[in-house]
Amino acid sequence: MNHIRWGLLSTANINRRLIPAIRASARGELAAVASRSQAAAALYADAWDIPLAFDSYEAMLASDAIDAVYISLPNHLHAEWTIRALHLGKHVLCEKPFALTLAEVDAMIAAAxxxxxxxxxxxxxxxxxxxxxxxxxxxxxxxxxITAVRAVFNYAMASRQNIRLNPDWGGGCLWDVGVYPVSLAQFLLGGPPVQAAGAQILGPSGVDEDFLGQMWYAGGAIAQIQASFRCPFYTTAEVIGSEGRLSFTRPFVFTLDPAERRLIFHPREGDPIEVATPEEELYAGEVADMHAAILDGAPPYLSLAETRDHVRTVLALYESARQNRILPL
Ligand SMILES: NC(=O)c1ccc[n+]([C@@H]2O[C@H](COP(=O)([O-])OP(=O)(O)OC[C@H]3O[C@@H](n4cnc5c(N)ncnc54)[C@H](OP(=O)(O)O)[C@@H]3O)[C@@H](O)[C@H]2O)c1
Structure with missing residues (x-):
């Protein structure tokens, strides 16, 4: 095997970002899409020029025509379909948030x-x-x-008909976009926090539409994060140390204009310095990484242990918000 045949498990909106990344990759091809309805699958396959359309997720997973699946389902379905796909011999790239409980995460890791x-x-x-x-x-x-990381991911949700507002489906802004600041802090501070404090403002459906969190890390640093469904689009982050700070204008890289994405070093003394960072299509890296893991046996760049800690931290933040007190992880 020298290339990977991908199947999209659903016709989700986000697929339109992964499709060009698969097509631009040297070692991948987009082979199939599956939807819960034949009509939707056929329409989607036609619109995106995808060779195979399956009228159920089961049918695509049973097919020998694909090697790997991209799971872009609502959050509460990630674990179930990841595990089913793995047991049917498929490699899996699963959207964030990976799963909604540690039991689910552990079952997914065990299945892999x-x-x-x-x-x-x-x-x-x-x-x-x-x-x-x-x-x-x-x-x-x-x-x-390093003493602190601060990071924000806010956006104003356009429609109230959104899977992210359903409390039974892993809705909420922390699960949706708060996971970005949580994961960035974990990455920059070298591991998950040891304590977490969360505060949330619930919307009419019962999910958090604003979330603020503070986390304490073993090395002594502190992270503060914010997420929102109600505020205008705004992302920012900075990591602050005794010798200076690095600030990001687009920490999670979402921007149509690459000139808006800047990483700036503010030293203890002297003028800020722009740090050069190469342009790269945002979704290219995760696809190339899957190809290297499947075809070359390389360890995935983002380990499952790190992913488990993302979920562990989010759960602690939610529990802290519910109990209104600082909790150990
Ligand atoms: N990494 C990123 O940049 C990024 C960005 C956006 C979203 N995401 C993640 O991607 C996932 C999908 O988000 P999205 O906004 O693309 O979702 P979406 O457009 O609402 O699509 C979700 C898809 O799931 C399928 N589905 C299965 N059961 C469903 C049910 N009971 N209700 C509704 N849909 C159901 C549907 O496909 P069929 O009708 O074809 O079966 C639907 O098209 C989420 O986990 C989200 O966190 C990641």
Missing amino acids: AQTGRVLAEAFMYRHHPQTKIAGEWVRSGRLGE
């Missing part, structure tokens, strides 16, 4: 281990050069002793 298939969380910005370079700056010591 049992079947010997590759499983990874689709956290695209973690693969982007900007994120990797920021991590290198922190670990090189140029920022000195």
